[in-house]
Amino acid sequence: MSRSTEGGSISEARERLLNTATRIFYTEGIHSVGVDRIVEEAKVTRATLYRHFSGKDDLVLAYLSLADQGIRGQVATAVASSESAPDQVRAVAKSITAGIRSPGFRGCAFLNAVAEYPDASHPIHQSVMAHREWFLNTVTDLLAQTGGGPADAAGRHLVMLRDGAMAAGCLFDPELISDTFLHGVEGILHARTA
Amino acid sequence: MSRSTEGGSISEARERLLNTATRIFYTEGIHSVGVDRIVEEAKVTRATLYRHFSGKDDLVLAYLSLADQGIRGQVATAVASSESAPDQVRAVAKSITAGIRSPGFRGCAFLNAVAEYPDASHPIHQSVMAHREWFLNTVTDLLAQTGGGPADAAGRHLVMLRDGAMAAGCLFDPELISDTFLHGVEGILHARTA
DNA sequence: CCGTCAAGACCGAACGTTCTCCCCTGGCGG
DNA sequence: CCGCCAGGGGAGAACGTTCGGTCTTGACGG
Structure with missing residues (x-):
């Protein structure tokens, strides 16, 4: 499960971020949730979010x-x-x-x-x-x-x-x-x- | 046109507020517009909004x-x-x-x-x-x-x-x-x- | 050494909301 | 007629919070 070979460009933090964002955006809407919520529930920091996404x-x-x-x-x-x-x-x-x-x-x-x-x-x-x-x-x-x-x-x-x-x-x-x-x-x- | 008899409980500012809110909420969404926008385009002040609506x-x-x-x-x-x-x-x-x-x-x-x-x-x-x-x-x-x-x-x-x-x-x-x-x-x- | 991440301080702006101050108008009593 | 005042409205400052976004520092691992 920790096998991250093959290209290896896939970040585990990025995946958690995207999965969390998907869940929250889908169930609660987009404008009504801030990046703080997503960052918190994805167990990453803000810096990590902005390293993987431009905004x-x-x-x-x-x-x-x-x-x-x-x-x-x-x-x-x-x-x-x-x-x-x-x-x-x-x-x-x-x-x-x-x-x-x-x-x-x-x-x-x-x-x-x-x-x-x-x-x-x-x-x-x-x-x-x-x-x-x-x-x-x-x-x-x-x-x-x-x-x-x-x-x-x-x-x-x-x-x-x-x-x-x-x-x-x-x-x-x-x-x-x-x-x-x-x-x-x-x-x-x-x-x-x- | 300034005849505001008959009951007279209808506020002109409130009507402007509601019409403006209707136009902006419908065309731009709700969460993405702040009360500042509505107050500004309705030509009223924030205090007037909160006198007619609880929020x-x-x-x-x-x-x-x-x-x-x-x-x-x-x-x-x-x-x-x-x-x-x-x-x-x-x-x-x-x-x-x-x-x-x-x-x-x-x-x-x-x-x-x-x-x-x-x-x-x-x-x-x-x-x-x-x-x-x-x-x-x-x-x-x-x-x-x-x-x-x-x-x-x-x-x-x-x-x-x-x-x-x-x-x-x-x-x-x-x-x-x-x-x-x-x-x-x-x-x-x-x-x-x- | 370098890339990734945690942790968190920090920024300016916008959020919804409340506040004070003053003007204006209309109704009422003296 | 006049003085008074209640109340709606305008103008605008300010509240505390949250927004999206940036930055620094330091630990860990290939």
Whole structure:
């Protein structure tokens, strides 16, 4: 476990910092927590934080980048789990509801972040936009493979449903939200394969 | 214009304060703006703010209450504009897309606020929840009047679509979002009246 | 020797909040 | 008519705390 070979540029303190920041930013928001909290709970000093990140914004960017990687992996796993395009869409939808049902779910990290950074020129806002663009393209491509012509409208429909499910998933019964979402996805699929 | 009779308990400074707070909180978020900004742009002094509100949180609550009143009025107008239940749902949906299309749209004031106040015990969080409960009940009642049995699932579906449309409306082309949303609403209606 | 980290002092600025002082206006009693 | 005063509002200083960020010192280990 202490094997830090292979490149070796990975700092253990940096990892603790990023994990702590991820947990706190996700559950409590960004503007409302100061670097003191993160530094304290990560058991590092301020100097260590600023040695690894250029500032708080950079830490937030790293947090979102980590979340982005996680979701991309999750989608890739879901797509790899099925053969047919419709089932791949269903698998992606199921992975979303799995997140909504999981304890500690606090909504979409990206939607939450963009609510705190409305300025479109801000790097954090742009990071959110980039993630959303990737996700829209990914599900649109997936839907296109189900046949039934251009999937742009269906892709937007699916993303809209996902955004609503993610936003409400921590404000309402997660089971009902998940059921409603999956039902809506089946509707989108049915409209294309019918 | 200076006629301030009739009760006269309405303070002109308070109104300026609340309007300014509404504009700034909605467009820039809550935690990221200080009372100094609001006080300055409302052309009042800090003392005046604290004479009318018990603190910043109270001002935020008043902002959300104002937004709540606005939306309730908007829904009431939409419902009154049509005779049949399906057309009333369409009218409500159109009023939502009108908001999304309007310049300066920054998403749902309540979803944005709750992203900054994840703590369920916080009064601001609870204020958002109360608004959302009212909205869900309202659209569920409306859908129930279209016939087709219990409308709980349809109501949740509609709210989910609305949440997604409001969340993405300021992150993507508002016209495409509006079209996608209205198309989804027609789908919900079609499933009930078919 | 050099990079990493702990520990903590320190900075200027902004935070939410409270304070005092004074002006202005309107109502009321003498 | 006049004097008084209560109260809303403006102006601004100041409160103590926290913010994000920098700096120093010294211990440890490759």
